[in-house]
Amino acid sequence: MTGVEPQPATLADARAFTVDGPVQAEILTVVLDADGLALTGPCGAEPWYVEVPQGEDPMVVVARLVRANLGEPVVLHSTSWRTSRGGVVLTFVVVMDPAAVAGLARARIGRAALARGGASTAPPRVDTGPVVEHGLRHLAWLVRDDPAVAEALPAGWHQVLTGYLPEPFRHL
């Protein structure tokens, strides 16, 4: 056995059955289907939260849960972090083959303005839309910078992610 065993949820929070703890992972499961980009996941078309126990590698925890609940990811990458939900929330974008998650609810992903903070301060509020937008912009950068991501993503993804590039990098 390695690492630290998962800690039980606190009794004080028991009634809520809510993911808590000092480090939580927020998994944004995204697919590209015939109608465009969509958010999905085992908890519906919503961000999926998991606990990351002390001493465990968040990437390892997230990869294990994604494989156990959804199947093999096309791409899995951490894209941002923030303080929220009583701890530090690490956001991961996981790209899945639409066929692998065909039975799960989907919601179309629209564009959103990013949550902006000051030059040295975090945004006062970060909603799901801006987090998804940031994740896809991060993926748009990765697909041009990281050969592993570029190779893993199908051609359709390359095309749709051009819409998430900052202006200076767009083809005009």
Next chain:
Amino acid sequence: MTKVVRCDCGWRVEAEEEELVAAVQEHGRTVHNMETTREQALAMAEPA
């Protein structure tokens, strides 16, 4: 007595005590990486 537990993620189970505890523990472990004791599972339960 049948009881119900609802997870924040939308998952819901309605069952007798033993089955309910097992389902809550399984959901917490497999979907959210959470370990839930029997006492915690029952504390979350409400009459169906």
